[in-house]
Amino acid sequence: MSSAKIRLCVDQPLRAGQSLPLGEAQAHYLFGVMREAVGARALVFNGRDGEWLAEVTEAGKRKGTLLCLERAREQTSPADLWLLFAPVKKARTDFIVEKAVELGAARLVPVATDYTNSERLRRDKSEAHVREAAEQCGALFLPEVAEMASLTRHLADWPKDRRILWADESAPAGSPAAMLSAAGPGPWAILTGPEGGFSETERTRLRALPFVVPISLGPRILRAETAAIAAMTLWQAHLGDWR
DSSP: OOOOOOEEEOSSOOOTTOEEEEOHHHHIIIIIISOOOTTOEEEEEOSSSOEEEEEEEEEOSSOEEEEEEEEEEOOOOOOSEEEEEOOOSHHHHHHHHHHHHHTTOSEEEEEEOTTOSOOOOOHHHHHHHHHHHHHHHTOOOOOEEOOOEEHHHHHHTOOTTSEEEEEOTTSOOOOHHHHHHHHOSSSEEEEEOOTTOOOHHHHHHHHTOTTEEEEOOOSSOOOHHHHHHHHHHHHHHHTSTTO
């Protein structure tokens, strides 16, 4: 199979012989930025049908077409891990979304907490960042970006079989690895807070829930985006698909 370094996320179903019209942005990237032409090959995926090798059959400044040739990788799904995060400043929220895709989150859930500074999140923008991150990191799965809702609402409707690993800066020091090993595998979510942390009301509510597992992420106070990365790394190393 010929190698291809460029990966594109597409919306169309993928199968041998499938024609894939490119949008203006993808055509500009492939032909204007990367200087590819008819006959060039690229890898394509849609989050459902695996990864396919495709060949350029039409190349223009604002449009183009690829033809699916053969499957390069079968479809896989990430570990059953959700990330609940409080949106922060725009660039740092984009960073959280990007790294969550790289670290194998299955679902991204923005939550509004008492101290959340950002009152809304552009879901379409976050979905675009998901696609870009998946293209870059070789992921086959596109995690869903949920609508932003309050932490109170999420906890009220929470599926009781899905435990929450809560990054709690006030939790006593201990071994996160030992706590995760003791808790065991299954559906999980990670919860990280905003720049100001969680309010005392939220802490009291979270501590009372039997499916919440609070952990300390060390002796230093981490930025919101660092906490998300650290918690996901710990979970993946002990219960996820890194093992």
